[in-house]
Amino acid sequence: MTKIAILELQHVNKKYKTAQVIDDVSLVIDEPGIWALVGPNGVGKTTLLNGICNIIPFNSGKVELLGQPNDNYTVFKHVSFLQDNTVLFHYLSGYDHLKYVCDVHGLPKKRIKEVAAYVGMTGYLEKKVGDYSLGMKQHLLLAISIVNQPKLLFMDEPLTGLDPSSAILVRKILLDLEKQGTTIILSSHNLAEIDRVTNQILFLKNGKIIEVDRENHMETHYIFKLSDKLSGKQLLMASGYSIQEENGAIKVTINESGIDKCIKSIQDNGISILDIQKEVTGSEKLYEETFGKRE
Numbered sequence: 001m002t003k004i005a006i007l008e009l010q011h012v013n014k015k016y017k018t019a020q021v022i023d024d025v026s027l028v029i030d031e032p033g034i035w036a037l038v039g040p041n042g043v044g045k046t047t048l049l050n051g052i053c054n055i056i057p058f059n060s061g062k063v064e065l066l067g068q069p070n071d072n073y074t075v076f077k078h079v080s081f082l083q084d085n086t087v088l089f090h091y092l093s094g095y096d097h098l099k100y101v102c103d104v105h106g107l108p109k110k111r112i113k114e115v116a117a118y119v120g121m122t123g124y125l126e127k128k129v130g131d132y133s134l135g136m137k138q139h140l141l142l143a144i145s146i147v148n149q150p151k152l153l154f155m156d157e158p159l160t161g162l163d164p165s166s167a168i169l170v171r172k173i174l175l176d177l178e179k180q181g182t183t184i185i186l187s188s189h190n191l192a193e194i195d196r197v198t199n200q201i202l203f204l205k206n207g208k209i210i211e212v213d214r215e216n217h218m219e220t221h222y223i224f225k226l227s228d229k230l231s232g233k234q235l236l237m238a239s240g241y242s243i244q245e246e247n248g249a250i251k252v253t254i255n256e257s258g259i260d261k262c263i264k265s266i267q268d269n270g271i272s273i274l275d276i277q278k279e280v281t282g283s284e285k286l287y288e289e290t291f292g293k294r295e
């Protein structure tokens with residue numbers, strides 16, 4: 001039996017007047033997971049997502065979502081798209097928006113409060129959207145896009161206007177959804193957040209998709225807080241580890257496979273590890289290699 005792709009693009013094109021924004025793009029995603037769609041301002045990320053979700057027509061080419069053509073609207077029972085906040089109605093409350101979407105999907109009313117609590121917007125659910133801040137609108141957009149527990153979720157800049165704690169919450173929600181089997185394709189300029197949620201990046205450049213598996217390019221760092229920073233630093237340097245000092249902690253750049261040995265060598269020298277945090281980086285370097293340095 002042939003496997004049904006989660007998302008399949010066949011030779012899609014989009015031209016605005018003379019500008020070929022999407023140029024003969026083909027892509028198959030057939031494993032669940034999170035993909036980041038990345039590229040400089042104006043490169044065509046929103047155009048691509050809008051075309052995929054049939055908000056605007058491509059000039060040519062074919063799109064299939066969960067094995068169905070994207071003009072078969074029944075597929076949108078399982079596919080959601082978090083667009084920018086211009087899709088919201090200022091004279092309606094968050095509750096009104098969610099009620100409408102629940103009615104469309106045939107979901108019970110209790111789902112409204114459930115999803116509002118999950119995205120942290122219970123406190124302003126009844127307020128009119130016209131009185132929402134940018135971040136509050138973003139929470140509502142997120143609630144709308146996940147209320148139906150989609151199998152495939154497109155997100156255009158889901159982190160816009162979010163304070164750090166909201167960004168952390170969104171990260172948790174993305175990882176929860178991924179665990180539940182939702183495939184997420186999100187456009188974002190926030191490379192540090194992307195590093196925290198996925199290895200899989202789709203760069204958009206000159207109308208073409210460049211697929212990158214960051215696994216081969218990522219760097220793993222462990223940030224140690226030690227009982228004796230100076231001795232720890234000397235020990236790690238003498239053992240040949242690549243280290244940096246950062247806010248009173250020592251950051252060691254090391255493969256995951258080498259971390260146990262590193263921890264043991266610190267402890268064997270009588271130094272206590274007070275805290276240890278893992279950080280993965282890599283997409284910024286790849287971005288610069290693909291598009292040049294950001295100003």
Ligand SMILES: Nc1ncnc2c1ncn2[C@@H]1O[C@H](COP(=O)(O)OP(=O)(O)OP(=O)(O)O)[C@@H](O)[C@H]1O
Nearest residue numbers: 016017019021039040041042043044045046047048
């Ligand atoms: N309706 C339209 N008519 C004409 N040109 C358009 C239209 N919509 C977008 N464009 C142009 O297409 C290009 C891609 O725009 P798009 O909004 O898709 O980029 P983006 O990668 O999402 O940008 P950003 O990161 O700034 O959100 C831009 O040059 C933009 O000016």
